[in-house]
Amino acid sequence: MLIRRQNMDPVFTLATDLDGTFLGGSEMERQSLYNWIEMHRSVVELIFVTGRDLPFIEGACAEGIMPWPDFVVGDVGTTIAVHDWNTNRLTPDDALEAPIAALWGDGVADIQDHLDAAPGVEPQDVVFRHRMSYHYDPEHFDPATQKVIEAAGFDCLISDNRFLDILPKGVSKGPSLLRLLEARGRARDAVLVAGDTLNDLSLFETGLKGVAVGNSERGLLEKIAGRENVHVAQYHGAGGVLEAIDSFGFADTVARAIETEMEVPA
Structure with missing residues (x-):
């Protein structure tokens, strides 16, 4: 087993969506990505940025479906x-969540x-703790509902043409990830984000x-068209993440870190 030196930052951070992205692609592609991460945990940091809740993630990791983040x-968000890592529990960070909880307040009670x-x-x-999520049927949905949600001071996010999320104003995956990265003192140029649907746009x-992995929804691809910071992968899911790790040079960065003995036996 390998560990990260406690006085050193990781040289690479993967901040990835789960469904369709980290959990997408073929079994061989998923295992290739997961094994690469586990082999380099002393210098690679893993962050899940997902619509899933903590119990789901704890269960999937405990069952060995995916590595622990x-x-x-x-x-x-x-x-x-x-x-x-001692208890294998995921614990909310009260300080980082405080602004989110304040924005959510009593939630959607006034428009319930x-x-x-x-x-x-x-x-x-x-x-859910600080959001509400719905199954979305575009054929029967009344656009007036979105106006009611936004007028009440919330953001309304529709993704994959089948999910609708009501979120605190200004809160989503991107801003919350930036808050975490800033708190941890992470260098922005050492981070790769990965996703496949419109709720990953932020x-x-x-x-x-x-x-944006190869199976990304059309709506997301339209929104990110022309963005120089985004690699549109050919491979689906985990295969697309591996493709981007190589394309952006992060694989070489990690290899150099290993060569300079940043990794030590536990």
Whole structure:
């Protein structure tokens, strides 16, 4: 087993969406990416930036479906959590989440009756902390519902043409990731973001180097067209992430770090 020296920063941070991205691609591509990360954990940092909640991530990691992350920006940016490597628990960072909780307040209580009666949206069967998420049916959705949500002071995010998220104003994956990176003192040019749907758009809007994997939805590709910081991959999911790690030179950066003995036995 290898560990990161506690007095040194990682030389590369992968901040990745899960569904369709880190969990996408073929089994061989996923294992290639996961094994590469685990082989270089002393110098590679892993952050999940996802719509998934902490219990889902803990369960998937405990089952060995994917590697444990160092940090999680979950619930579409409304949760920021730290992984305790001793207990394998993901714990929300109260200080980093404080501005998010303040913006959310009592949530959607004032417009709950409207949402309950709104066509084309069905609440997801999950308890969320600082957001509400719905299954979205574009054929029956009334655009007036989005206006009600925004008039109440929230952001309304529709992604993959099947999900609708109600978020605190100005909160999403990108801004929350930047808050975490700043708190940890991470160099922006050592970070790669990865995603595949419109709820990942804010990751690419940060200006960080990014990859839209080969199976990305058309709406996302239209929004990021012409962005020099974004690599549009040919390979799907994990294969696209590996493609970008190589394309941006991060594989070489990690290899040089290993060669200079930044890694030590645990």
